[in-house]
Structures are given as C-alpha cells and as structure tokens.
Amino acid sequence: MSRARRGVPGRSAIVTGGGSGIGAALVRALVADGAHVVVADIDVDAAQAVVDSLPGAGTGSVAGARAARLNVTDAAAVAALVEEVIGEHGGLDLMFANAGITWGGDTELLTLEQWNAIIDVNIRGVVHCVHAAYPHMIARGSGSLVLTSSMGGLSPAGLLTSYAMTKHAVVGLGMSLRAEAAGHGVGVTVVCPAAVDTPILDKGELGGFDGRRYYLDGQGVRRPLDPDALARSVLDGVSRNRALVIEPARARATWRLQRLAPGLMDRMLTRYVRSARS
Template sequence: MSFVGKHAIVTGAGSGIGAALSRALADRGAKVVCADIDGSAAESVAAATGGVAVKLDVTDAVAVQRTVDDVLDRAGRLDFMFNNAGIFWGGDTEKLSLQQWNSIIDVNLRGVVHGIAAAYPVMIAQKAGHIINTASLAGLTAAGQLSSYVATKHAVVGLSLSLRAEAAAHGIGVLAVCPGAVETPILDKGAVGGFDGREYFFRGHRTSRGYPPDRLAADTLRAVEAHKALLVRPARASVAWMLGRLSPTLLNRISIGYVERQRRSQQSPASRG
C-alpha cells in the first residue's frame, strides 16, 4: 500500500500522537487534514506538514460530517480516517463528576462514532479506505483510577474489531491502536483529586519517558499497510495485555498495587523523586 497522494483526516492532530501521525503521513506523501479543537495547534502542525488545518470539535457530529464533506468536495475521495482525538481523567472514580464522565464519553467514544458515521459510508461507496481509531492499552486491560478512560477505550476496541469484521467485504480496513504510555502532553493532563499521571504510569520513576509518538506513528502506518486489527506498543504493553488475559486475578492484584502506590504518593508528595 502506498500513501502517496492519498487523502487523510487526523483528529486531535494539534498535539502528541495526532501531530506525529500527520508528520508520518505527510512524509509518505499523503495529503492531510489536521483537525483539532485547538485551531492554532492544528494550524502549526498543518503549516509544518503542508496539510490543511481545521478547527474541529469531534463531539459535534455535524462539524465532523462537514470536515469529511469538504475533503470529498476538494479531493473526490477520503482514504484514511484517523479518529485520534482523546482526553483523559485519572483519579478515584467517586471524585469524577458526571460532567467529567460525559465529557470523556463524548470525546473518546462519541468522537470516534462521529468519525465513523461520516467516513464509513464514503468508503463503502469508494469500495476502499481505512479507519484507524486510537484506543489504548486501557482498551485491552483494566486499571484502577482510570475507570472512565478504560470504559471509553474498551468501547473503541470493541467497536473497531466489530466494524472490521463487516468492513472487510467493502474493501475497508479497520485498525485499533492500543499504546501504553506515550510521551505526549496527555500524561500531564486530566488529574482528578491529586492524581499524578507520571507517578502512576511510570510506577514512581517520574523521570521515565513514554514511547516516542513518532515511533508509534511509524508503527501505525506499517500496521495499516499490513491490515492489522490491533497495534499494541511498546512490547511491555503486549506483556501486560497477555498477562491480563491469562490471569485476570493477577492483573487485578497488579492494578491494586498501582492504586496503592498512587495513594501513598498523593499522601506524601514530597517523597516524589
């Protein structure tokens, strides 16, 4: 499969993984619409990659449809839909407001649904295309204090694998990208009630770094070429996934350890290294 001259939309393109996907696609000769709720972030990524910037809130189904329609008007086709925009909440579940629950469902799940509702019929008519949904390792395993995030990402994995089964007959591929911690600004966002993402994800090794987004983007495009169903990165994320499948009890015990460590660190923030 070649990306040269192909038309792609990337949501959440203004930062992190979405920006890296936009760069990787542009490097391979694709024409990219960089869409983000942060219009100026979308513009800087589009300017650096020769793409088109769109200020887009993926929770707005009409706006997502308009973004797809604009590509069709301009290019006559849409080859790749990257439903990547996402937000994160970390912390004790009882501290999450209903507004926070709704916001994460709206962005992480409904945002993907809106992308599929707009792009999939176009791809069916073309008899070709690829839908790439950024889920997470959290879509394959359970993790205490990440319940809202885990719920939305499980939904995205289930949606992607189900759609993949019926899309194949139309010549359309579907991939769910399931990374562990990736070094992007999201790691420092979404803290509820003193939660510390870096402390949590790197088990106290706060100077550790996540998987590089540009490597994940390159892996993702290779997984698209290989028509993979799931991409799990880095290798230790695959180990966690397999462990959870082999022994949910052990996964639960490990998850309890993460929660206990996080609570200890919240009680004594001075001890953070």
C-alpha cells in the same frame, strides 16, 4: 511514482486531535509519505502550528496539510469536514479518529459533567468519525478507519476508570466493525499504545493524581514512547490492515498476561492502585 506508503490505501486523510501529541506525529508521518492531511482539532491554533512546522511550510511549496477547526462531539461538523475532503480530493482514504481526553484519580471525584465530557469526546467523537466516513469508504470499496484507543482499552486501569471505559468501547467498536468492513474492502485498525510522550500525560489530574508518574511506574519504564516512533508503527499497521497496533513490546506482554491470568492482573492492579494512592 506515488510516494504513498506501499499498501496504505490512498492519500487523503483526516487526523482528529492532529494539533498535538500522537495526532501531530501521525500528521508528520502521513505528509512524509506524500498524503494530503487535514489536521483537525478543537484547538485550531495548535493544528495550524503543526501545519506550519511541516517541512516546506512557509516556503511556498505544498506541505500536504491544512488545519481545520473541529470539535468531534459535533456530528454535523465531522460529517461536513468529511464531505469537504471528498470534494477536494475526490475521496477520503484514511480517517484517524484520534482526538481524546482523560481523567485520572479516584472515581468518586468525577463529576457527572466530567463523565459526560469523556463519553462525548472519546466515544461519541469516534462514532461521529466512523458514521461520517464509513459509508463513503463502503461506496468506494476502499479506505481505512484508524481508531485511537489505548492499553487502557485492553486491560483494566484503576484510577483511570472513565478513560478505560471509553477506550474499551473503542476497541469493541473497531474489532467488531473489522468483520463487517472486510467485506467492503475497508480496513479497520485500533491503536493501543501504553504511555506516549505527549501533553495528555499531565492533563485531567484529579485530587493530586500524578498521571505521568502513574503511567511510567505502572509500566516499570523511565521514559514514555516517542510519538513519532508510534506513528510509524501505526502507518505500518494500517498498511497491513492489522487489527491492533499495541506499542511498545512490553505492552503486548501485559496484554498477553491479562488474557492468560486475569486474576493475577487484578491482584497486581489492586496492589498498584494502593501504592499509587499512598
């Protein structure tokens, strides 16, 4: 009997940004479910370390994953990897466009190079994954695109403006594409977590910005979400072709408040940015 999770359409997957954090957790969950996963990351050593840490790795038994060097800003490289996987497995069932970077701090501190870098990775990188995988999924009449956005893709996030902009774009892409993809038998799920315990919480900090503290205080929580718990929730959401996976429950409440009382949220965020700066 197939070990693949019931309802998840298939077993071959690419996870971009699979060498760390949420991507690595997705790899672990997919492999545990019997999928064959390409762990694709610009940091191929990190991707290989994830593969080497999987159960059965190094013992001669098949761990169900391999590492690949991939820069998602390189459209031709993304397309070539998709073709490779189709050649290896007869098709690509699951494309996780997950790689992402962040900048946190006052917006005037961002250089144009930093603006362009975040647009290239967080928007163009996702577009390249969709552009390469979606036509193939249409032709097969199956598959799922799973796009990692963020709570910053659903709600405004002062001091994270470039990040929030790119993540709103990913929500816009995924939620719009769903309506078209459904007619082709292709699923689209957008992942919108609040703070997750990964290295990104301490990256991209400009001008003394303390990312980890900002995210946790902003949500009124002491600990960020466990990436493995998030990955299980994502696979469950993909198996049900849910539009959005928003975790944890507190983040879903924030999203509801944002839609019901945007003016209140605006005032709360303005106050929070002022207190975070001081």
